[in-house]
Amino acid sequence: xxxxxxxxxxxGGGVLIGLSAILLMATAGRIMGAxxxxxxxxxxxxFSDWSWRATVLAGMVTGPVAVMFFTGEFPAVQVxxxxxxxxxxxxxxxxxxxxxxxxTSGHGVCGMARLSPRSIAATLTFMITTGITVYVxxxxxxx
Amino acid sequence: xxxxxxxxxxxxxxxxISISGMANPAKVLNFFDIAGTWDPSLAFVMGGALIVxxxxxxxxxxxxxxxxxxxxxxxxxxxxxxPLIAGSAVFGIGWGISGFCPGGALPALGTGRIEVxxxxxxxxxxxxxxxxxxxxxxxxxxxxx
Numbered sequence: 001x002x003x004x005x006x007x008x009x010x011x012g013g014g015v016l017i018g019l020s021a022i023l024l025m026a027t028a029g030r031i032m033g034a035x036x037x038x039x040x041x042x043x044x045x046x047f048s049d050w051s052w053r054a055t056v057l058a059g060m061v062t063g064p065v066a067v068m069f070f071t072g073e074f075p076a077v078q079v080x081x082x083x084x085x086x087x088x089x090x091x092x093x094x095x096x097x098x099x100x101x102x103x104t105s106g107h108g109v110c111g112m113a114r115l116s117p118r119s120i121a122a123t124l125t126f127m128i129t130t131g132i133t134v135y136v137x138x139x140x141x142x143x
Numbered sequence: 144x145x146x147x148x149x150x151x152x153x154x155x156x157x158x159x160i161s162i163s164g165m166a167n168p169a170k171v172l173n174f175f176d177i178a179g180t181w182d183p184s185l186a187f188v189m190g191g192a193l194i195v196x197x198x199x200x201x202x203x204x205x206x207x208x209x210x211x212x213x214x215x216x217x218x219x220x221x222x223x224x225x226p227l228i229a230g231s232a233v234f235g236i237g238w239g240i241s242g243f244c245p246g247g248a249l250p251a252l253g254t255g256r257i258e259v260x261x262x263x264x265x266x267x268x269x270x271x272x273x274x275x276x277x278x279x280x281x282x283x284x285x286x287x288x
Contacts, residue, residue, distance in 0.1 A: 013158075013159045020153070052146075060250040062154055063154055074253075077259060078169035080242070090265025096235070097269075
């Protein structure tokens with residue numbers, strides 16, 4: 001499935017992601033990691049811990065609604081794979097994020113920005129295995 | 144006041160993810176499909192987010208404490224270990240199959256799309272199973288790597 005190259009929108013989106021990471025650190029003193037926020041939500045240590053996570057998550061979920069409000073349509077969510085592959089992929093992502101501690105936003109942005117060796121190693125590793133997986137699925141299995 | 148700020152921070156993240164294309168599996172997968180329908184957009188997401196965060200963190204972390212909390216909660220470990228690398232590798236396989244990562248999928252829940260809900264349920268199942276396996280292993284013998 002072809003997608004349109006959107007350098008400006010994507011860069012702008014990245015800037016907003018970075019901005020939210022800075023603001024969360026400046027206010028709550030926390031790393032902006034979707035997995036960490038989700039994991040803590042399911043297993044909170046106390047109510048105040050639960051409430052900040054739930055509130056940030058509520059904000060995240062209303063992001064597409066805000067986009068809808070200004071542009072008249074939801075952001076594109078095109079899923080070029082079968083439901084079975086989606087479930088398998090989701091399950092594997094869940095295994096991976098639990099064993100380590102979060103990836104794209106936590107390690108890929110916040111950890112890399114802190115020049116954390118763990119995050120740099122994690123990001124390089126998953127970029128390589130993601131690339132290999134996409135190549136295998138699309139060009140060797142032909143899915 | 145505190146909760147309103149946190150909500151708005153989540154909203155900024157959600158809007159950023161939405162317009163960047165990270166919530167769109169077709170775009171994510173195409174970023175990695177250099178040999179096929181390549182779309183380099185995600186490099187710009189990563190670039191924008193990293194430049195801003197890199198500079199912003201320098202200023203924020205110079206302060207003695209965050210505004211609404213007693214201290215900064217930062218990971219202190221710097222060593223590399225097997226769970227980190229293995230977990231990253233496994234995550235990449237799942238991301239390469241599905242095109243969704245948690246940071247992309249959670250905001251995408253707001254679109255109400257059944258595919259996103261399906262992914263998030265599978266994601267939670269994976270997290271739960273890994274947790275059960277980890278606690279079973281931990282009870283059996285302390286693993287030293």
